[in-house]
Amino acid sequence: MKRRDFIKASAIGAIGVNLLPLSLHQSNRLKAQTTAPDVVWVENGEPEALFKSAMKELGGINKFISKGDVVVIKPNIGWAKTPEFAATTNPDLVAEIVKQCKEAGAKEVKVFDHTCNPWQRCYNLSGIEEKAGASGAKLTQTYDHKYTNLAINGQHIKEWPIYKDYLEADKVINVPIAKHHGLDRVTLGLKNLMGVMGGRRGSLHNNFGNKMADINSKLIPTLTIIDAYRILTANGPTGGNLSDVKLTKTLIASSCTVSADYVALDLFGHKLHQIQHISIANERGLNKFDLTKLNVKKVKLA
Amino acid sequence: MVKARKISQIFFILFFIFLFIRARYPYEVRIQSDLFLRFSPLMPLFDFIDTLRIDLIFWPALLILLFTPFLGRFFCGWICPLGTTLDAGSKIVKSPSNRKTEKWHKLTYLKFAILFGSIILAVFSLHVWGYFDPLSIFNRALTVVFYPLATLFADHILIGITKIPFLEDPAYAVYDFFKTSVMPENQANYQQLFWIALFIAAILGAEKITRRFWCRYLCPAGALLGFLSQFRFYERIVGEECPSCNLCQKECKMNAIPEGDVKKTSKVECIECFNCGAVCPTKYNAITYRWRWKPYHTPIDYNRRQFLTTTAGSVAAIGLLNIGLKDRKAEAKLIRPPGALPEDDFMDRCIRCLQCVRICESNGGCLQPDQIHNNIMELWLPVAVMREGYCAYDCNLCGQVCPTDAILPLELAQKKKTPMGLAHFDKNLCIPYARNEDCIVCEEHCPTPDKAIKFEVKDFMAPDGSVRKVKYPYVIKDLCIGCGICETKCPIAGQAGIFVTPENQKRLTKDEVGVIRENPNETYSSPY
Numbered sequence: 001m002k003r004r005d006f007i008k009a010s011a012i013g014a015i016g017v018n019l020l021p022l023s024l025h026q027s028n029r030l031k032a033q034t035t036a037p038d039v040v041w042v043e044n045g046e047p048e049a050l051f052k053s054a055m056k057e058l059g060g061i062n063k064f065i066s067k068g069d070v071v072v073i074k075p076n077i078g079w080a081k082t083p084e085f086a087a088t089t090n091p092d093l094v095a096e097i098v099k100q101c102k103e104a105g106a107k108e109v110k111v112f113d114h115t116c117n118p119w120q121r122c123y124n125l126s127g128i129e130e131k132a133g134a135s136g137a138k139l140t141q142t143y144d145h146k147y148t149n150l151a152i153n154g155q156h157i158k159e160w161p162i163y164k165d166y167l168e169a170d171k172v173i174n175v176p177i178a179k180h181h182g183l184d185r186v187t188l189g190l191k192n193l194m195g196v197m198g199g200r201r202g203s204l205h206n207n208f209g210n211k212m213a214d215i216n217s218k219l220i221p222t223l224t225i226i227d228a229y230r231i232l233t234a235n236g237p238t239g240g241n242l243s244d245v246k247l248t249k250t251l252i253a254s255s256c257t258v259s260a261d262y263v264a265l266d267l268f269g270h271k272l273h274q275i276q277h278i279s280i281a282n283e284r285g286l287n288k289f290d291l292t293k294l295n296v297k298k299v300k301l302a
Numbered sequence: 303m304v305k306a307r308k309i310s311q312i313f314f315i316l317f318f319i320f321l322f323i324r325a326r327y328p329y330e331v332r333i334q335s336d337l338f339l340r341f342s343p344l345m346p347l348f349d350f351i352d353t354l355r356i357d358l359i360f361w362p363a364l365l366i367l368l369f370t371p372f373l374g375r376f377f378c379g380w381i382c383p384l385g386t387t388l389d390a391g392s393k394i395v396k397s398p399s400n401r402k403t404e405k406w407h408k409l410t411y412l413k414f415a416i417l418f419g420s421i422i423l424a425v426f427s428l429h430v431w432g433y434f435d436p437l438s439i440f441n442r443a444l445t446v447v448f449y450p451l452a453t454l455f456a457d458h459i460l461i462g463i464t465k466i467p468f469l470e471d472p473a474y475a476v477y478d479f480f481k482t483s484v485m486p487e488n489q490a491n492y493q494q495l496f497w498i499a500l501f502i503a504a505i506l507g508a509e510k511i512t513r514r515f516w517c518r519y520l521c522p523a524g525a526l527l528g529f530l531s532q533f534r535f536y537e538r539i540v541g542e543e544c545p546s547c548n549l550c551q552k553e554c555k556m557n558a559i560p561e562g563d564v565k566k567t568s569k570v571e572c573i574e575c576f577n578c579g580a581v582c583p584t585k586y587n588a589i590t591y592r593w594r595w596k597p598y599h600t601p602i603d604y605n606r607r608q609f610l611t612t613t614a615g616s617v618a619a620i621g622l623l624n625i626g627l628k629d630r631k632a633e634a635k636l637i638r639p640p641g642a643l644p645e646d647d648f649m650d651r652c653i654r655c656l657q658c659v660r661i662c663e664s665n666g667g668c669l670q671p672d673q674i675h676n677n678i679m680e681l682w683l684p685v686a687v688m689r690e691g692y693c694a695y696d697c698n699l700c701g702q703v704c705p706t707d708a709i710l711p712l713e714l715a716q717k718k719k720t721p722m723g724l725a726h727f728d729k730n731l732c733i734p735y736a737r738n739e740d741c742i743v744c745e746e747h748c749p750t751p752d753k754a755i756k757f758e759v760k761d762f763m764a765p766d767g768s769v770r771k772v773k774y775p776y777v778i779k780d781l782c783i784g785c786g787i788c789e790t791k792c793p794i795a796g797q798a799g800i801f802v803t804p805e806n807q808k809r810l811t812k813d814e815v816g817v818i819r820e821n822p823n824e825t826y827s828s829p830y
Contacts, residue, residue, distance in 0.1 A: 072352065078697065080694065080696045109306060115746060116791075117695075117696075117749075118663045118665075118694055118697075119692060120327050120328070120829075121663065121696060121697070122484060124328065125696070140478060140481075140482075141481070141486075142483075145461055146487075161403070181746065182742055182745045182746060182753075182757065183740065183742055183746060184771070197829070200549050200792055200793055200795075201793075202741075202743040202792065202793025203793040205740065205741045205742065205743050205746070205793065206733055206740060206793070207739070207740075208740065235751060235752060235753050237746060238746070238747065238748065238749050238753075239751070240695075240749065240750065240751035241751035241752060244751075255321075289651050
């Protein structure tokens, strides 16, 4: 090799080596600009504004809901409590989600929950019946005859009755409210899907984390919107004491339930290892994104 | 007149059924659904015996009692829904004519014996009349038998139709309308169904023996109204042109026309159905109805011997009802609705109409017709069966619909602080204690703002040497209101690991509730 050639090659090589990370970095930045974040955290706004902003960050509702879809929205309507007690999902948020789904061309938007208290009182007191109904959602109680056994073939659950409308829906939006829960400190997106399960649900509390992971692996929703407009910090999940309610005016949205739940732990100051059912779901691969490299976009509304 | 009577009967039975159906959450009605129970003529009488006051809350019954001496038993013929049901039933089973049933007629005294016996018992504070009150029977049968049957059939038929492919959508539309507007409840399942069904089946089935068997021979309300209408001013007049064809005698629902002398009418028995006038052949048209200011008198069919026998029997019954074993263990199940009067008063005031059971939010879960534990008088009182359903924290409807205030109408805030009992863990069954594994479903559902079930986290060392943390629940007596949701939701199959007993239950009197209502701020301010 001639000296000139060597110098040339070295120079090119040196430049190349120097440029390589730069170009990699460049390409990463380019990607960040075109793809949506994994999780969006929006705060300081009313429920409608929070949801609108979150959808904008995630690329718009049309990215998730197509024309003619049958959409199931699964809020937490489990308890006969008014919204200020933060035991049930914010009715304005549910109404806004229904509205946007309708605008995106959804054929039908169904809203239901397998309630813990008598369903009429829950639907009524939570305000969801009135507000989501006004936005065009179809609200029905969960009928016993509509639970069908779904093959789970998990580690602990072989099959479990799941609500038919949920399984038959084209798209599913899981809308839990962030609450304290005695069993595993919090109840968020994963636990909220107990509201589409039938059978003897109480028995799921035993070895809860693994059973949740088993069943949830078959129920992955399209979107998870965590309502943290008000959160319940103690005496959950029923609440009833206004001093346990914190006005946080936040919303967390993601196409991955585990990631959304993980990010929502910040609301309570918990760490992932403290929450068994979320860590087990993560270990067992229910997460769409790597929690250690999660791309969270935080938005603070004016 | 027959047409008017039929319209009235249909109107009242539909009105009563309408009120019955409206008796559910959300109970936002202008007409109190227990209004129709307060049509019972027996209610003011026995309320008077109990309280020595005439309560105007029973105004429909008071109106009926006021008009009966003038008009006679128009209530039985024109209003009573049980009577209307029996009339319909007699068409179905084809009751025999009065000619063939003369032998039963000697039983007419029985209804007076039942009425008079009930009065004697009531004077000694044993109110059994509710079991025989026609409106109570009607409501009891609707609640436990007919309405659950209707929901069962409606549900299954509509769901069955949805299985037919091309009918699926319209069938579901009808079903949804049905389940949101007409019968939004889930299927109710009641204990004591067999006996209550047998009771109503016997009353209806007796139509095969004679028409209006119940009204002729057994109904204490009919007896009271008959007693009052001995001199009634509105009379059936049979003209001279009557050829004694006996058509009216055969047609009479109550056998109030004596076979030998069709020109007479028993004012005690006649319920003014006006069928006699309708069957009278048109060429004679001998029967007219008219006011007369000097009415004749029909004595009641109840002689001194029968009177003395009833008295002796009643006194014996009072004694017998008081000498049975009072097993305290059996009292463990006597959990009454929130706001129920103290047990003895409660038994006296409750007429076993089961309107509270009907409106209970659990709908066939929590409130049930009670069985006999220690005392026959416990039969069909409302009892909370917590394993099947719980007392909803935000519901106070049972007290709102009680026609006699046996369950006091508590304000919601007060109801939430009136314990029905106390929850106890059965540590041999409860999963954390028995198996050292987490569960705490009870804690999750506990509805008090500061949870009455709390848990303690303790390390448990498994046989393999590994240590895990387990949550062991316990009850805080001062916070527990005995609503029983923990017992309902306990995930163990069969017997629950937590159960409610009447320990710590608070029974209120009318005076106490009155005082609380006058000082709402003092008592309603939440300590939480």
